[in-house]
Amino acid sequence: MADPAKTSNPPAVELRKIDKSFYGVLANADVDFSLARSEVHALLGENGAGKSTLCSVIAGLYRPDSGEMLMDGEVVDLKTPKDALAAGIGMVYQHFRLVSNLTVAENLALGNPEVGLRLSQSQLEAEARELGERYDFPVDPTARIWQLSVGQQQRVEILKLLYRDVRILILDEPTAVLTPQEGQALFRAMRTLADEGRSLIFVSHKLHEVKQVSDRVTVLREGRVVGGVDTADAEPRDLARMMVGKDLELPTRAPNESIGEPVLVVKDLVVEDDRGLDAVDGLSITVNAGEVVGIAGVSGNGQRELAQGIVGLMKVTGGSVELSGDDITGKSVLQTIKRGIAYVPQSRLGMGLAPGLDTEDNLALKQYREPPYSRGPMLMQNAFNTRGAELIKEFDVRGVRPGLPIRLLSGGNLQKALIAREVTQDHCVLIARSPTRGLDVGATAVVREQILAERDRGIGVLLISEDLDELLALSDRMLVIYEGKIVGEMPASEATAERLGLLMSGHSEEQTA
């Protein structure tokens, strides 16, 4: 299996029989893993397969319940991420750990024991610039983090670790926030780093990325290692089967001929973000009945403000929103619910569900004002139970127990419950933000089916997502949002990942044509 030349030296990192559990659920079970020098090692698996947990164990963030870790053949016990950094292990987390008000150079210096009490700004900046150039990662060292795009912030995270000269670099789903082009730049830098003798762990659930950049692949499923192969020998189909455990087809769109009248018409909409900047900047969209309109874009280009502006959660400062011909601009959330907007927000537990209430309560979160859930001022507990049981059965929400806070359900079950509630209320428009984010294949399939069923029922669906695969699979028409404006529109048949990727990164159609 392993390259004999590499096994002559002890591996840079070796894990033996690692167990780690949360909430009584094993996130990693009996994991053996070995990372050679100069290797890009992909960890492949579905969401919830235990990839992030394993990385966090290596990076010293979590301590395993049992098992041991070796570096260069010696047993180590990393108690904190600081220990791991001192041992030469660094991790770029999915959620960046940068101080947004400080400059790039200051962030590099932060927490570095080699930087003394007195900072030399100019020296730091020179070092940061030199480091960036060496890896073809140009970033302005004097820029403040909040001024940078997500892709640039990720480079800063990587530079921060290189500045500490880590030998082992862990990248947890680094491409999730990047455009396809930025992803390619990252892969080039990863190869350079490996050629210098560093080892990289690359987490992904995208087969083509793994195939392109890695030397070896370890596949995780349900917390266990189900296979390890040299990438060159790996057939994508085999990897997919290992990852999922079975052959599974995701539902995709059948063309829809019965597109109806416009149901949601957004004209020149302006919505300010929390800082008072125009996050949605004169944007217009029309969604017709029986149509899925996909909005692609890199996170942070006004998607949140667009959705929240339409449903009344954020203040609209310009333009108009019409629902089935009625002007609903600036109406309250209660009004937009009553007039028929169903909304699946990006954050399930942060917004879409009340984490501490049980599933039955959450299923009635919007409809509780009307019979059968309430009569006059009184709540009808029986209706909560019977109606709840129906929806739980129909939408196959698992793990429900009366009184059990919904936050203890898995991501897929949370989303099934949320969608069950949204699509069973009276509505004519469904707005969904990244509805399959973080879900396993089974739950993703259910959610996609529901969205397509909505469309076939004549609902106008506005699908706002950062996941191009999801958008391409479901949308009838595709729009691209960039800096709060729609910068491209095309029928689904003409949309490709490359074309969308360029538009998402701000290249106009004229430039790309």
Next chain:
Amino acid sequence: MSRRLIVEPRGLAPWWLKLVIPIGSVLAAMVLGAVFLAITGNDWVEVYQKMADAAFGSGRGFAETLVSATPLILTGVCAAIAFKMLVWNIGGEGQLIFGAIVAAGVGIWLSESTPAFIAITAVVAAGALGGAFWASLSAVPRVYLGTNEIITTLMLNFIALNLMQYLVLGSSSPWRDPEATQFPQGRPIIENARIPEFFNRLDWGLFIAIAVAIVAWFVISKTRSGFEYRIVGDSFDTARYAGIKVPKKVLGTFLASGAAAGLAGSILVAGILGKMDPRSLDLGLGFTGIIVAALARLNPIAIIPVAILMGALNNAGPSLQSIGVPAATVQILQGAILIFAVAGEFLILNRIRRPDPTAGEAKVEAEAQAA
């Protein structure tokens, strides 16, 4: 890795645990108290006997226990309904005092010939309104300007206390009794505004307090408005998403919380005190209410027995002096109960187990099948 105990959050605590742990906390506190008493050379058996006897041993003693418990039920409700919505109203003290000031004011101002039913209702309601008003001084800035209610409610406690003392001890206000020549006293409210006693010093105020706790429970768990309250208490963003007007809800809860404390003040004034007596109203009842709410795990029904327990301890204190034990012993016990209850809360929310090397595989398989 080494064999360590694993602490993990539990999903759903079994119902009996929610009963066993508070009772266990009380017992543990008593054990600690016994150790303390033994070390200081007292006969702990005798002390506990004396306390039990004073609090529950006679009809009269039990009546006094319930007298002490009455305001604690209300200040407990005050803390519980606010805390459950993550509104940190620690101003029950000030709201109780201001409620007492307004209640006494109305009770003094009313004509002697006012019918009893009207007079009692007016005085009791005035106290609730006064408490709500005092809470509004913190609630309105909190809701509309985002000020920190912990600070404002705490500071307003001192303002209310000083105002009460000024009205009776420092000025010749209408609240001061002109006939008290020796030491300044509050002016008695009209006789018709006094809540009637039905057993020794115990008056009908107890039932008002119990009714308030039951109504609070009923509203929270059985009404539409209570459902909205639970959603807001769980997540502001989710509540906004569900179309609930969060500021209005927080404001309403804050005012209701203040009203409960104000009601405690008016029941004291119209009940056992009969006047605004600064010394009898400055016993830290608002703060003890926070302990009561915490021990009751913010459940309004559980507040009733917990307040009775705390009332019993307060009531037993003075009797200890007859056997040469300081009355402050009961405060040590109250403090210890709180500490054990807070520690016990951890056991309700979490489970501690040994790492089990064989359980891993079975569990993963079970999870896989469930998923």
